[in-house]
Amino acid sequence: MTKHAGVHEKGKISVSDLLCNTKRSDNYEKAGAIALFIGVVRGETLEGEKVQKLTLEAYEEKAKEVLAKICDDLTKKEGIVDVQIHHLLGEFNVGEDLVYVLVAGSHRTDVFPVLQEAVERYKNEAPVFKKEQIIDKKGAATECWVSEKEKQ
Numbered sequence: 001m002t003k004h005a006g007v008h009e010k011g012k013i014s015v016s017d018l019l020c021n022t023k024r025s026d027n028y029e030k031a032g033a034i035a036l037f038i039g040v041v042r043g044e045t046l047e048g049e050k051v052q053k054l055t056l057e058a059y060e061e062k063a064k065e066v067l068a069k070i071c072d073d074l075t076k077k078e079g080i081v082d083v084q085i086h087h088l089l090g091e092f093n094v095g096e097d098l099v100y101v102l103v104a105g106s107h108r109t110d111v112f113p114v115l116q117e118a119v120e121r122y123k124n125e126a127p128v129f130k131k132e133q134i135i136d137k138k139g140a141a142t143e144c145w146v147s148e149k150e151k152q
Contacts (some may be wrong), residue, residue: 010089032105045134051134053133063127067122079106
């Protein structure tokens with residue numbers, strides 16, 4: 001497992017793993033706040049269709065590189081101790097975890113803006129692809145690849 005960033009098969013990393021990574025970091029004694037974002041499978045599309053399942057795939061080598069760069073960039077910000085982004089891959093049901101983003105810093109005012117920036121950057125930069133299996137408003141089952149930029 002990559003310490004600060006990566007893509008992982010569903011079930012291979014947990015929130016507990018992220019917290020342990022952070023607490024083992026060299027600068028952890030400088031931390032006064034840890035903020036965590038957990039992205040989960042939403043049960044409805046923006047158009048109001050029912051989501052049955054979500055499948056996530058990635059260009060893994062590039063995704064790991066991009067996520068690591070985002071973490072490295074953001075860790076250089078004043079007051080930041082650690083940034084981690086771990087995206088899960090595989091098949092997911094509604095409500096299951098998809099991504100973990102953790103930011104540790106000196107103060108809560110340091111971590112919240114960086115957490116938001118980390119989420120926006122991974123959504124826009126990482127080559128992670130999702131396919132929704134949905135039931136449309138007429139009751140028909142369909143599936144389609146979804147662009148992160150189209151679905152916020």
